[in-house]
Amino acid sequence: MQSPLYIAYGQDIRAMTRSVLDAARLEERIPSKTALIGIKPNLVVAKPASLGATTHPEMVAALVEYLQEKGFANLMILEGSWVGDSTRRAFRACGYEDIARTYGVELFDTKGDRPVRRECDGMSIEVCSRALDVDFLINLPVMKGHCQTKITGALKNMKGLISDAEKRRFHTLGLHRPIAALNKLLRCHFVLVDGICGDLDFEEGGNPVPMNRIIGGFDAVLVDAYLACSMGYAPDEIGYIVHAARLGVGSMDVSNANIVELNHDETPFRPTPSRRVRQLAGHIDAKDACSACYANLIHALARLDDEQGLPRDMMVRIGQGYRGEDGRGPGIGRCTAGLCPSLSGCPPRADAILRFLRENLR
Template sequence: MEKNEIHVMYGTDSRKMTYEMLENIQLIKDLNAKMHIGIKPNLVVAKPANEGATTSPLIVEGVIQYLQNHGCMNISIMEGSWVGDNTKRAFKVCGYEDLARKYNVPLYDLKEDSSVIRKVGDLELNVCQKPLQVDFLINIPVLKAHCQTLMTCALKNLKGCIPDKEKRRFHALGLTKPIGYLAKAIPMGLIIVDGMAGDLTFEEGGNPVQMDRILLGKDPVLMDTYAASLLGYTKEEIEYIEVAESMGVGSGNLSAAKIQEYNVGLKKSSAVKPSNKVRYLTKKVIAESACSACYGSLVHALQRLDDKDMLKKIKQTIYIGQDFQGKELQGIGIGRCTNKCTRYVVGCPPTAADIIKVLESV
């Protein structure tokens, strides 16, 4: 399989689809039985895949079945959930504990992993060691929206391979540049995108859109460019794609891509459209270097208030993000970084319930 290829399969049986796609591309030609193969899903929160935030264990099961049937037995699953959530709980809730027992595959919580510094361009990135120690890394993100970067797919999924402290620093750096650089520090052999039912509103899930497709490729820049096009964005709008391309991670030239589709008769639409709900919900919000977990809790809280027809009652500005540390501001602060605001919600990150409680009281 060449780097400029993208394979897309439509259907509803994601385990079977994954296995068939791996057979189609003859992945085994890139592997040998002695290799340590790492699988990196997206388990950002402890929610089942049908809510639109996490990688389906059925897709991972299809990968494991293919590998083991071809003699590759040294397989591990690794992930670090976002700041404020628990990876082990995500493994359990998302069905990965059962999967690990069934196929005798170890689970590694990267929050507990040691890390090393990798120099990329003018940045030093603190990266977990286990993803660097495998011989072949299979990156399995979810195609979904992101409240700060518009979308998340192959490139951003690697953020689970850095320590929590580094995740916070990525936000302080504005996300775009460090995400674009990270794929240079963590090489991947294959990308399998879970496009079955991603949340096209924000990354925490709860508003899944049934898309019934799996994408497969080797170039994360090309894959993210193609994924962006499915959501109606150009690669220029997803800024970290061009950053990664400029670092030599891959090519975003869709016109030169070879796109192979399977089961086209099951294709529901040529594109899927994310809503503008997050922009509507956060029209009173000023965010500066906000962490995803904190921002996700805020969006979730604002959604609940909108459900109760209370969003329009919020007249004050809402501040969120690390850049507001130590600043005295008139308005409502979200999280520890905004404790100098007139009112603020405690926590790092605060829960949506705590945010709702404060916003309802103003």
């Protein structure tokens, strides 16, 4: 049986993180109180989390508080920013130096670490030795788009645990197979996804979409397969998910996943200054739309725009203000049940919205 995925919605990052950790009963999975626990955020660039590229420090602070409260004292935050940025700068700019000071947790820059060669899937891969010392690895990726791999989530976030030279070499190998192999060699034991405001298209941020969710799970492949669906892709469109499942890293069977939504959040969507998001939002007629629902629609429209372009006069209706109204759709979510056509769900996922819009644009 697949392990569940836990989802908390809202804007109180600390409380949402805590509710996912409590629901997952994370402490019971950690082998001993003296285990070296590695915490791997996504600090790809030295930019604050509000720009959609990096992991919110409040999530890491809440995780550290949880672990220390449960008696785990051997904690380390480890990361290596992308080629061309300094991890030290990212630790400072993203608020991680404050976390280290407040909680007495070591910050480890993997860029200077000794590489250790390992074999997997016919490839020889160099992994940072400090990452191999970790007994229990907690991966905190950002749910966001990527210009080459379509999405980036848990599996790709592990690239921060290899050297810059190896990161460059991964690109020459086509990214997908080596990312999957890296995850076979270096297993993460728990994933806590920052789905607060990840970028629509780019791992370096700039087009943040307020999604207001945190997702937890023990199976990194399943987590990424779910993220793919939540951004309007089928899991088998993402090469590294397919390869990781083939290597036995986890399951990509989202249709049979046990998805536990811990709450329902009706926080209204707040528009972002991103030009791309504003352009897509021009096709949405929203009345009191919840942010989770609206964000899923933005992702679906972005996919549709990439596929075939959006008809200039296309207008999609969404939000609680449509409750009890009838009239012309397309409407998204159960609040628009009186419109024709309308897609059910609360909130419907981006992949379902995309299928619905494709069918109703014919």
